[in-house]
Amino acid sequence: MSFASSRWPARLIYLGVLLVTASAAAAATYLLTNIQDRQHEALSHYFKLEDLSEDSVDPKLWQKNFPRQYDSYLRTADMVRAKHAGSDAIDKLAEDKYLKHLFAGYAFSIDYREKRGHAYMLLDQENTERVKQKKQPGACLHCHASVLPAYREKGGGDSWAQVQKGFAEVCAMEWKDAHALVSHPVTCVDCHDPKTAQLRVTRPAFILGIQALAKSDDKVPHLPSVERWRQGKRAQPYDPNQDATRQEMRTLACAQCHVEYYFQPKTNLLIYPWFRGLKAEQIESYYDEIDFKDWTHKDSGAPMLKAQHPEFEMWSQGIHARSGVSCADCHMPYKREGAVKVSDHHVRSPLLNLARACQTCHHYDEKEIKGRVETIQNLTRALLERSEVAVKDLIDSLRAARSQGMPAARLKTAQALHRKAQWRLDFVMAENSMGFHAPQEAARILAEAVDFARQGQVVLLKKD
Ligand code: HEC
Ligand code: HEC
Ligand code: HEC
Ligand code: HEC
Ligand code: HEC
Incomplete structure (x- = not known):
């Protein structure tokens, strides 16, 4: 059927279509603003961010607005134990008879413990004999404290250049002096923007590390936004806070600390060695090229490397990363509290929480x-x-x-x-x-x- 043969003149039909479309659009706009208003109403009841700032390190300041997240965050102080993991600070050197031998001549042969929950990160660093007996740099605090205010203070301002300057200065300080500048383990402001509560990354060594990875030849199918940045050929470096998807951010927030690292000799600048990629041998080949060693082995005389918690690197080689499953999916799963869905901020072993951590995707019983x-x-x-x-x-x-x-x-x-x-x-x-x-x-x-x-x-x- 053509317009010309219909009983309606073509122009009138056109006008009619236009009118219907316009009123549908108006109705949709009305509905949308209405929904947005309601959402805004609901959110403004819940999100009161005006009191928070970049210096709101104390999580109690966030408690009023986010009581559920705050409560579960506090539970990282609980001690838990699973078969191959846990948070009871057991002495690894006593448990594994080979370790003293393997780390002979290095601080890890003096004191090496099972890690604990986030609440203890600053305390455990104060207590380890590796800090008590050996001189350590301020660089250690990058991953053990809410440290950004110290970087801004030392760098003289809030810009990225100033934060990087302050970061370098704090890295070079003695641990004791740098420790005097911080007061709290990882907290809300480290992972959330105080103005919008949006998830973000803040750690300079991580941001510089992921920028180096983006420029490397490594294939990163688990980080599609890096692939997109490469194809875009933009002049500005890859910026996780702008470029990464929300799902990727649920991993990158953890990759700020759960990664391999080294300190640049002399300056003690903290560096994530991802210039060639995330695989063990790509990192090794970078260390070989810069002729880096952590220590000389007392018995063998070999120039050694110490690996440190490469969770992000190992995750990136697995099937879950390939399937887009993030750290938070398993370690901070959603839980329903009344009408709201909240992320469980009690970050811990998912084996203690299989129903929410795994059964959302895998329909087997817990035992299986x-x-x-x-x-x-x-x-x-x-x-x-x-x-x-x-x-x-x-x-x-x-x-x-x-x-x-x-x-x-x-x-x-x-x-x-x-x-x-x-x-x-x-x-x-x-x-x-x-x-x-x-x-x-x-x-x-x-x-x-x-x-x-x-x-x-x-x-x-x-x-x-
Ligand atoms: C600022 C650095 C930092 C960030 C960011 C961070 N962690 Fe940790 N995490 C640590 C440190 C340090 C420890 C060990 C603390 C200790 O032993 O006292 C730890 C411990 C843990 C543990 C062991 C808990 C236990 O009960 O034994 C898990 C699991 C964990 N982190 C997962 C995550 C996940 C998932 C994320 C992202 C949502 C994350 N972490 C973000 C530094 C960090
Ligand atoms: C890149 C981030 C990062 C840096 C830098 C870092 N740590 Fe950690 N540290 C972690 C994470 C993550 C854990 C928990 C996982 C683990 O223990 O394997 C941890 C665990 C620990 C623990 C508890 C377990 C143990 O090993 O006995 C101590 C103590 C510790 N770190 C001391 C230090 C010291 C001292 C420095 C500086 C020389 C340092 N850390 C630098 C991220 C970091
Ligand atoms: C598919 C689920 C899953 C994903 C995704 C995942 N993990 Fe895990 N993670 C586990 C399981 C299971 C264990 C073993 C826990 C145990 O043995 O009790 C574990 C163990 C850990 C531990 C030691 C926990 C402890 O209590 O000792 C840390 C730290 C950790 N993961 C960090 C991460 C980080 C960081 C990421 C992202 C880069 C990540 N995980 C991604 C499931 C996951
Ligand atoms: C180690 C990083 C980390 C820390 C520390 C942290 N969060 Fe979160 N938070 C997350 C992640 C990951 C999500 C999930 C975000 C998403 O899916 O967009 C989240 C989600 C949230 C949300 C959105 C609603 C929800 O539950 O999913 C709020 C609100 C929130 N956190 C508040 C807090 C508060 C308050 C604190 C301090 C008491 C805190 N967070 C500490 C990582 C963190
Ligand atoms: C968001 C979805 C999701 C979550 C949450 C999840 N998985 Fe998976 N898992 C997958 C996908 C996708 C695969 C790949 C196989 C497939 O495509 O069916 C997989 C594969 C696996 C495999 C076999 C892969 C291998 O490495 O050989 C195991 C075992 C597994 N998951 C265990 C777990 C456990 C334990 C948890 C909780 C700690 C968990 N998964 C959480 C989606 C998920």
């Missing part, structure tokens, strides 16, 4: 889900112990070879293999999920650890 996790963790633990034995054997062989006066060139080849093997072992051991975040990746890394350790022994056995 737990069984699947424990299978992964037990297998990882077994492979980890095998790697510890292999690396310990290489250390023993190296110690013997050194005392027997083996030529330096041959020792050096075996020492390089010790560094490679233990870096891989430690990457899985220091990661806190016992393989769960990326089971196959953890197994691959441990297989390489065993291989490099045994290769080192073979080098020492060869006849000239």
Whole structure:
């Protein structure tokens, strides 16, 4: 049917369509403003942000507006224990007989404990013998305190350039002096904008680290906004607070601290080593290039690397990251309280909370889900112990070879293999999920650890 053949003149039909569209649009606009007004009404009852500022470090200031989040946040002080994880600060050196051997000559052979909940991060740093007996820099506080006000104060203002300047200054300070500038463990203002309550990242080392990652050749299918930034070829660096999706932010907020790091020699500037990518060997190749070592092993003489909680890096190699599942999905799942859905701010092991952490996506009973996790963790633990034995054997062989006066060139080849093997072992051991975040990746890394350790022994056995 064409307009010309209809009983209505074409122009009139056009006018009619226009009128109907216009009134529908008007109705929609009315409805929308109405809904928005109502939402605004509801929110303004709930969100009263006018009293909060960048200096609102004390979470009590946020309590009035967000009582539910505040209450669950306080619960990070609870002590919990799961099979391969927990928050009771057990002595790892007593629990695992290989550790003193593996870390000989380094502060981690003096005191190394199971971590605890967020409420303890500042206290545990004050108490560790690693800080009491060894001189540590202000850089440690980047991940153990609500530290941004100190950076702004030292940098002389709020701009990104000033925050970076203050960050560098605090890193270089002595731990004791820097500690005097902070008062609280990680708190609301570290993850939320005080004006809008929106999720954000604040840590300079993280922002610089993810910018370096964006510029690297590493493929990051788990961070689609980085891929988009690369394709856009913008002059400005990647900015997580502008560019990342909300779902990505639910991971990046945690990646501010749960990552591998090192201190630049002399300046003690904290750096996240992601210039080539997030995989264990990409990080290693960066360290090799800048000729970095954390310490020299007392028994083997090798230039060693210490891995530190690479949760973000390990997660990025797993199926959950690939499927867009964030840290917060499992560690801060939603819970319903009356009519509202709130994120559980009691950040802890998801095994203590399987119904909300996993069963939203996996429709098995709790026992089955737990069984699947424990299978992964037990297998990882077994492979980890095998790697510890292999690396310990290489250390023993190296110690013997050194005392027997083996030529330096041959020792050096075996020492390089010790560094490679233990870096891989430690990457899985220091990661806190016992393989769960990326089971196959953890197994691959441990297989390489065993291989490099045994290769080192073979080098020492060869006849000239
Ligand atoms: C400012 C740095 C920082 C941020 C941001 C951060 N964490 Fe932590 N997290 C820590 C430190 C430090 C500890 C160990 C505290 C201790 O041992 O005293 C820790 C401990 C934990 C634990 C162990 C809890 C327990 O009961 O043993 C979990 C789980 C955890 N964090 C998950 C997360 C998740 C998920 C996020 C993001 C929502 C996150 N963290 C954000 C620094 C941080
Ligand atoms: C990049 C962020 C970051 C930096 C920098 C950092 N930490 Fe931590 N620290 C963490 C996280 C995350 C945990 C919890 C996970 C774990 O223990 O593996 C933790 C746990 C700890 C613990 C409790 C467990 C243990 O190892 O005994 C102590 C103590 C500690 N850190 C001391 C320090 C000291 C001292 C420094 C400076 C040399 C430092 N941290 C620098 C993030 C950081
Ligand atoms: C699919 C769910 C899931 C995702 C996504 C996930 N985790 Fe986990 N995480 C777990 C499980 C399961 C464990 C093992 C807990 C246990 O053994 O009790 C764990 C363990 C941990 C632990 C040690 C917990 C403890 O109490 O000792 C930390 C810290 C942690 N994850 C941080 C992170 C961070 C940071 C991210 C994001 C980069 C992340 N996780 C993403 C499920 C997840
Ligand atoms: C380590 C980071 C972190 C800290 C510290 C933190 N939050 Fe959150 N918060 C989150 C994440 C992640 C979400 C989920 C955000 C999303 O999905 O958009 C969230 C969500 C929220 C929301 C939105 C509603 C909801 O429950 O999902 C509010 C309000 C909130 N937090 C308040 C607080 C308050 C108040 C504090 C301090 C007592 C606090 N947060 C501390 C990470 C944090
Ligand atoms: C937001 C959804 C979501 C949540 C929450 C979630 N998962 Fe998954 N999980 C997935 C997806 C998607 C896969 C990939 C397999 C697939 O596509 O079905 C997967 C795969 C797995 C696998 C097999 C993968 C492997 O690594 O070999 C296990 C085991 C698993 N999840 C356990 C858990 C546990 C335990 C929790 C809670 C701590 C959890 N998941 C939370 C979505 C989720």
